[in-house]
Amino acid sequence: MSIIACLQESPLDPRDELGTLLEQAAGEGAVVSFVGVARPANKDGDPIESLVLEHHPTLTRRSLEDIANAAARRFEVSHVRVVHRCGEIPAGNPVVFAGAASSHRRAAFDVANYLMDRLKTEAVLWKREQGPAGSTWIEPTDADYRECGRWG
């Protein structure tokens, strides 16, 4: 069993993260991963140059650890891996990697969904999109809260 939850200001390489998870998961039957990428346009189609993720000196890491640990407790998985960027992330670059390994596929898919639903609404990060038109804070939508609420 491994539970990894990292916050990093440096670029995130999802290939490396998946490679590490696959190595750790040797012998398991399923590995599922999700990669969130900074969008090049907002919901209105206006260009976005970068995503800025502000973090708290202690609470952010703790929130990532809490979410990863909860996923490991809740589902039959052997490995949970969450790596989240902070700082300024140029559009097109990875923001988050969320992965899991298990004996069978269902639990690993569930963990990826669970991790992302909770990260969207509970990870202690503040997100704003920067573009030629200025800067806009992005907060969870009602749908995001609903999606997270389904886990009880």
Place this chain on the structure above:
Amino acid sequence: MKITFYGRLADAVGRELDLAVEEPCTIARLRQRIAASFPAAAGLLEDRRVRACVMDELVPDDHRIEGTEAVEFLAPVSGG
């Protein structure tokens, strides 16, 4: 008392605020005090998703603030 703001709140109030607080004071009262001085932040400070934090722990609105405590207010969070 040092008060720190994160996220959208920092735009409305500034990153840090040094405020003289008469005791006893609760987090709820502190929200009102700040809202009175920074009307642009009043709506957000009433938002239940805005959490208060003392010594790296989230605290409820009825938390009583001691004189030396620093308080942080966290705007609604969003990762992923």
